[in-house]
Amino acid sequence: MLGINNHKFDESIRNVPSDDSYPMVSALFSKNKLIGVNALSLTVLDLINKGQIKCDIELDDSYDVGKKLTPQDMEVMKKITLRISNSGELKTSETRTINLLKNMNKNKKFNLKSMAKQSNISSIANKFEKDFNDFVEALKIENGFDGENYKDILKDSKLTGKGKELKKEWKNFQTYLKSKDLTEKYPPESDLENSAQVIYGACFGIEKDALNIRENNSSLTDFIDKDGYKLLNFIFNNALLNVTEKRKGDGIFYGVNDKYTIPGGG
DSSP states (O other): OOTTTOOOGGGGGSHHHHHHHOOHHHHHHHOSSSOTTHHHHHHHHHHTTSSSSSEOOOOOOOOOOOOSSHHHHHHHHTEEEEEEOSSSSSHHHHHHHHHHHHHHSSSSSEEHHHHHHHTTHHHHHHHHHHHHHHHHHHHHHHHHHHOBBBTTTTTTTTHHHHHHHHHEEEEEEEEHOOOOOHHSSSSOOOOHHHHHHHHHHHTTTOOHHHHHHHOOOSHHHHHHTTTTOOOOOOHHHHHTTTOOSOSOOOOOOOOOOOOOOOOOOO
């Protein structure tokens, strides 16, 4: 890579800076350095990309969700169906994600509107909280993350010298993901890389920006095109807002934002 300060890049700008998992990349370079519900959403995206979750969408045009869900959004969500078809070996965190979705929806096939309505039910929300905690614990164990320390990148919840250097590399990668000129000059070399780059965009909240200058050529990219990642975050946040059995001392940060609420209507 050429001089970072003057924004001159070579083809290595396309290279992913590290092999850390999507949830860990998102957590490490977030403000609080903790795992939020977006880690669960990122895992769902990865499972869609791997074909472990099938995605059927009855919409042709791109769709964007605002800061609050509207009745129109709910009708769009009705046209986005997920079907669990997991086969083969999965990581523990992936298995727990699959089980969480099954428990939440009482079925292997469901649309996002029905899942959103389920998230308003306290008993479902309470079970979701337990399943989410189990998912977070599995994710931590798989990645060797204790909540404050991770490899030689994070120590006592602060980036190390190496962590700060890695953050700069990820910043450059984000520049690539959002740059039309750089993406046209150094495009993804395969459909798989194209989809992976869009998921990395989701790690930093720029998935739609990344997709707008890449091919929409898979179930994963079509899901992102309909703002599916943001919709998942709405739903999962809403479930935690509806938890009635409060548990103390688990040390889990949910990343709940109270602007994410689900209309109660059918």
